[in-house]
Amino acid sequence: MHPRFHTAFAELPASLQTALEPLMRHDDFPSMLTAQQVDAVKDACGLDNDTLAFALLPLAAACSITPISHFQVGAIARGVSGNLYFGANIEFSGAPLQQTIHAEQCAVSHAWLRGEKSLASITVNYTPCGHCRQFMNELNSGTGLAIRLPGRAPATLGDYLPDAFGPKDLNITTLLMDTINHGFTLAETDALSAQALDALNQSHAPYSNAQSGVALETHDGKIYTGRYAENAAFNPSLPPLQAALVLMTMSGADCQQINRAVLIERNGANLSQFDATRATLAALGCQNLTHHRV
Ligand SMILES: [Zn+2]
Structure with a gap:
């Protein structure tokens, strides 16, 4: 079991511990x-x-x-x-x-x-x-x-x-979690860029049309992707790096073990995730960020 669960798991009712242990082992x-x-x-x-x-x-x-x-x-x-x-x-x-x-x-x-x-x-x-x-x-x-x-x-x-x-x-009719594929393509074919592009194509940015996606690769070769989730009130928007860090953390990986990252954004968009993505990655010890535009 991942060590982060040990204390909370030990305090669960016995029947729940028995039912969850095989799943959380x-x-x-x-x-x-x-x-x-x-x-x-x-x-x-x-x-x-x-x-x-x-x-x-x-x-x-x-x-x-x-x-x-x-x-x-x-x-x-x-x-x-x-x-x-x-x-x-x-x-x-x-x-x-x-x-x-x-x-x-x-x-x-x-x-x-x-x-x-x-x-x-x-x-x-x-x-x-x-x-x-x-x-x-x-x-x-x-x-x-x-x-x-x-x-x-x-x-x-x-x-x-x-x-x-x-x-x-x-007047926005496509909502967060609605299935969408923006259909953008990218010449680069490496696996990390392809996954970041897939994330961009499923991102939610109906207000700015500045769709974006991030893919993170850990030192042990695992990949986690994040899609931008924009909000009608703008400030509660969740950047694509944060979404990827959500998937990474929930999967039990360590956010300080990122080897390299790819950010893909729209050409000509009137906002950019690049500076914030680079700064937050640096705070996590990763300096290797590749930036593409589609
Ligand atoms: Zn809150």
């Missing part, structure tokens, strides 16, 4: 449960969807990286497929606070990057901040997304974000 546990695994754990432990998500929150929070706040937030996103995806807050020593990934952003991006098409609910161990409420308002699940918090009545995103401003106010 190896270091590369992907911090998600398939719908089939969810059903098996629910049956074995007598839990429903909400009580299982609450029970898993300490494991999600154990994935957090908080060198600045030391405040661990965990989130569990449940996809319409029935899969569960962990999320946690991730902070970066030596980078501005604006580069921080919130737990809800992490869980949402995690689900999206693993191919989930829409979310049914988000369970969080603390009430979502305003930034995350706005970030989640970009999702194709809309304000009906179920929000579950410990000790609170079941509610929806609409309850937590009344009189919301969102994509529809800007």
Whole structure:
């Protein structure tokens, strides 16, 4: 089992430990449960969807990286497929606070990057901040997304974000997590660039049309990709590097073990991820960033 889970796992009810141990036994546990695994754990432990998500929150929070706040937030996103995806807050020593990934952003991006098409609910161990409420308002699940918090009545995103401003106010009809392929191509054919291009082609940038994607390769040859997730209110947008770091962290890899990175952006776009990507990568000890435009 990945060492980050040891303390939280030991405090779970015995029946849940027994059901989860075979799934979490190896270091590369992907911090998600398939719908089939969810059903098996629910049956074995007598839990429903909400009580299982609450029970898993300490494991999600154990994935957090908080060198600045030391405040661990965990989130569990449940996809319409029935899969569960962990999320946690991730902070970066030596980078501005604006580069921080919130737990809800992490869980949402995690689900999206693993191919989930829409979310049914988000369970969080603390009430979502305003930034995350706005970030989640970009999702194709809309304000009906179920929000579950410990000790609170079941509610929806609409309850937590009344009189919301969102994509529809800007006449945007393609929402975050909708299936999309922008269809851009690139002459370079190395595997890392091809994966970054694939991420760009699935990115969500309806406001700027500055689609972008990142691919990271670790020293042991594993590749993690991230897609840009733009927001109607701009500032809660999640850059493609952050999305790739979400997948990397949730997969159990160490963000300080990046060997090289590729960022691909649109030609002629009126914004660029390059400077922020380079700076945050440098804070993580990686100086090897290749930049392409399509
Ligand atoms: Zn937040």
